[in-house]
Structures are given as C-alpha cells and as structure tokens.
Amino acid sequence: MIAFVTGAAGFVGSHLVDRLLSLGHSVIGYDNFSTGHEEFLFRAREHAQFRLERGDVLDLDRMQSAMTGSDIVFHLAANADVRFGTRHPRKDLEQNTIGTWNVLEAMRRREVRRIAFASTGSVYGEPSVFPTPEDNVFPIQTSLYGASKVAAEALIEAYCEGFDMQSYIFRFVSILGPRYTHGHIIDFYAQLREHPDVLYVLGNGRQRKSYLHVYDCTDAMLCAVHNIGAKVNRFNLGTSEYCEVSQSVRWITESMGLCPTLIYSGGERGWTGDSPFIFLDCARMRSLGWSPRFSIRDAVIGTVRYLESNQHVIPQAARRNAS
C-alpha cells in the first residue's frame, strides 16, 4: 500500500516510516520540519519507495496535492507540548484540530478513505476508572491539548460517517525510546547536564504515569490497521503497568550515575491540565495479538541512553529551562 505520513520527520512518525518501508510499503512523508528532524529520515531517504514532501498540515492545497494516490493516511503531525497550552491558547486548536480537519478534507477531495490517528490518553481528562477503558464516561477536558485531540477524534468520526471513511484512533500514553525529542526525560536530562547535584521536579513526584516504547507503539498501529475493519476503531495504547514520577526520576538519575538532591514543586499535578494518574486499559489492542515488548523501566533507561548519544536533539527550550 501507499501510506501518507504526516509528521514523518517526528519522533513516532519517523519510526513508523521506517517500519512501513521495512514491510514493503511505499511511503510519502509529509512534514513542515517545525519540530521534525532531517536526520530521523536518514534511512528512509535512501529507500526507493520513500518520497519526502515538505509542507504544513495547515496548507490544505499543498497537502492535498502531496497526498494524491495514497491508500491510507497516518496523521501524526501535531503540537505535542501539553504543558504549555495556556501560554499560546490558539496553538492546539490550530495545529491539532484545524490541522486534522485539513487532513480529512484533503482525504475527501483525493478519495483517500482510511486514516490512522495519533490521539492521546489525555482525552480522558481526570478519569476515576483505572485502567481506563476506551468507552469510559464522557470525559471532561482539562487541557487545551486534550481538547484539541478530542475535537480531532470527533471530526474524524463525523467524516467516517458522512463520507464513508474508516478510522483508527490510537490514544497513546507518553511514548519513549530512540528519537525522543520532548517530555519529562529531556527536561530532567537537560537539568542534570547543567547542574548534576540538583533536580527540580514539577508536582509532588507521586503522579502516576504510563509510558510505552515507540517500537511497541508503531507495532500496535500497524497490527490494528491490518487486522480490523470497522468504520471507527478506537484503541488505547500503553503497557499494563504505571510508575510514579519519583520512580522514573530514580531510573533516570541512576542510569546517569548521579544522586542529585530532588526539589519537588509540590501539588498533585505538575502543571495546569496535568493528569495525576494515567493508566489505560489496553485489552482491546491486546485482543488482536499485540503486546508490548518493553517495560516502562527499559523504555526510560533506553531513552536516557539515546539522549546521551544524541544531545543535539535536546530542544533549545529545554536547555534554557535547565539553566
């Protein structure tokens, strides 16, 4: 098949591109390189079945033209900075919701009928059922990021009903692994490079979080797309475990051989819209035969190893925050 991948030069996107190519598919990668990295596509670009198209999901005409002839769209392009939503209140709306509408509209115009979408466990807000199943109660949104993704899911579903499309909606926990470029491990890593003796941690450290390795994530997406045929398919994607932030901190500091003083900012939530407990019920995805190969611990330590060898991927902002 010919797969059109938005956010192809991003963390998850670039791994998905590699995986699709290794399985013999053709791939059109679409990225505006606002946060994507050229180097993440170094393998893909040597592949005859890969084509890179530079463009923004907000440029409907450009994307529509680039998408021509595709069989399926993997829509991964997004603003993924959950924490800073309130600093730029239009960013999530624009990049995640309106961007997804553009993807759907390009698909409708080009008669591409299948979409796989990277959503988030954040759409559940602060649930009271753990592990949280896909059909949990109508959630109340607590972040602009979560709101923008639930809006994108809704648009995808309405397009499926209205224009005879098929969708795979994946609600991710936080993803870790090689090419990891944003999130708490980078923040901690950048801090500890700057001042190895002290680590500032948002919240009280008791927040319980789930993480999934990017290899397990892309495996799950392809497993679902190849094995399920309903009109709208929603899957939680995570491991069957969670850890406290303080545990994650220990794995990170230990694997760096450091023993810093930990200074917690306090509070149940690390920031406005932070969810104190994320733990998703992934039975639906497991029923297709998929299961994660990496534990949270392995994923965390593997991510630190990756950062140690690839410090240039650490965003300037994280380096600034650390100083």
Added chain:
Amino acid sequence: MIAFVTGAAGFVGSHLVDRLLSLGHSVIGYDNFSTGHEEFLFRAREHAQFRLERGDVLDLDRMQSAMTGSDIVFHLAANADVRFGTRHPRKDLEQNTIGTWNVLEAMRRREVRRIAFASTGSVYGEPSVFPTPEDNVFPIQTSLYGASKVAAEALIEAYCEGFDMQSYIFRFVSILGPRYTHGHIIDFYAQLREHPDVLYVLGNGRQRKSYLHVYDCTDAMLCAVHNIGAKVNRFNLGTSEYCEVSQSVRWITESMGLCPTLIYSGGERGWTGDSPFIFLDCARMRSLGWSPRFSIRDAVIGTVRYLESNQHVIPQAARRNAS
C-alpha cells in the same frame, strides 16, 4: 448582572434576551444577522438596559470590544443546520468550534469568567442507553454538527481549567415554540403550504425524537446559572417524553386541518448523521427544581400556530425545498 448574548437575534437567543431583561439584568446582544431576525428583538430594543452590537463571532477583536464589562456570556450563536453538514464540511468547524474558541479567548482577554453554552444532544451520537445521562460513555460522533459542538464543549472545559472560568453546558434536544426558524416543522409546514395533499418525510417515520419548548429551555438555563457553582456544569435539557416522527406529523397535519398522503423516504435515519432515537435523562436539571411546563404535543402545535401567523420567517431554502 450584565449578560453578553451571542446569537441574540436568533430563536433561543432572543427569548433569552427578553427573559434576562424581564428579570432586571442588563444585556448586550451580539449577532451578525446571518440567520437572526431584527424583529425578534423588537421588545428588547425598547428596553433601556439592552444594547445591540452587530458582529460576527469569527471577528475576535469586534466581539472582545463589545463584550467589555460583561459578567457572563450566553453563547448561542451557531450554525444549527445539522442536516446539511456534509454539503459544506467547514461550516460547523468554523462557526461552532472556532467561533466558540473566539468567544473564550475574548472572555479571557476581557476577564469575563462565566459562560453558558448551547450544546446539543447530538454530542451523544447514537447512544445505547435511554434516557441518556450526561455521563454516558465516551460518544462516537456521527455528524459534523455534533463533532463541532463536542469540540466546543471540550474547549470550554479546558479554558475553565486553564484560566479559572466557570461553565454551564446545556445539551438541548430540538427546541420548539415562537420564533422557531429552522427544522422539521418548518420543512413540513412549507411543503403543506405548497402542496396540501402530499407530505414527503425523511426516513421511515419511526425515528424517536424529543423536543422542548423554548420557554422551558430559557427557564432551565437561568435556573442552572443562578443555582449551581461548580467549575464545569453539564445539563441535558429535554422533556421526560419522546415521540415518533410520524406522531409529530399527525399533530402538524391535524392542527393545519389537512390529511395529506405521507410519502416516507425510508430508512432508520432521515439523513446522514441523523440519530434514530434522542431521549435525554434530565434528572440533573430537574434536581434544581426546574421542570418543563409544555408537553411535546403542545410545543409542536404551538409552533405550527406561530408559523401560521409568521410565514415570513420561513427561510427561502425551506420554501424552495417544498416546491
């Protein structure tokens, strides 16, 4: 209090304006008159505590300026044409989702902290629990209209969390009564004026629908706003009954003294995204002491009486569809 009402010249909006003024509040009405009617504000405009501001919710600067000094926003401006969503796939996104973001952003900039929002029972898609409670399962959207409203709800909730606002989200069934300007009764009425002997009905007539009189609707909104103080408050608004479309047809034709041949287009749904059964659990709203005064039958017949005396409100489109 000073209330800012978007869609102030619309069906529900204009009744809400009248009600607010009668209770001694000051009202700033905001409308672009794309579907609003000047005449609906005839009473309001004679009132010293009413000010009309012409403008579009998509014009953020204009709205922000008009909103200055308000205590609460009643956001009713919307595209309410559920049925034709697939004919203009950007309209619901723009007018309902982006429009709501603009309202929230204007509120944030002007430090207006309370919002009451006209949402819809359509956000439940095709639920399997009836009457459907507010905390039913995470719904799958079946219309662009429903998607645009669930997106707006999500934005409102995220703004409440991120910027310390308070919200009242009302999920309406279809509203009937004086100043009714779109929906199936107009479609049927326009048809029967054109050809009294035959009535074309979308679907098989077995769709089960709920309706609420506009007076009961505005009473409920004000009751909730005055009596509840949580951060996010969601209320279903409907009666404790429903009727089949064929029953509604009988009330309409009988009240017009007609006995047309009925021609059903067939199918469980009248159109793509139509919900075959809408029946909301309004116990939460009733627990505040509110209950509807009008039955569905009274509301349907009252609406026909209104149209008989106000045929000029029937949109050109409905007149065309009838011919």
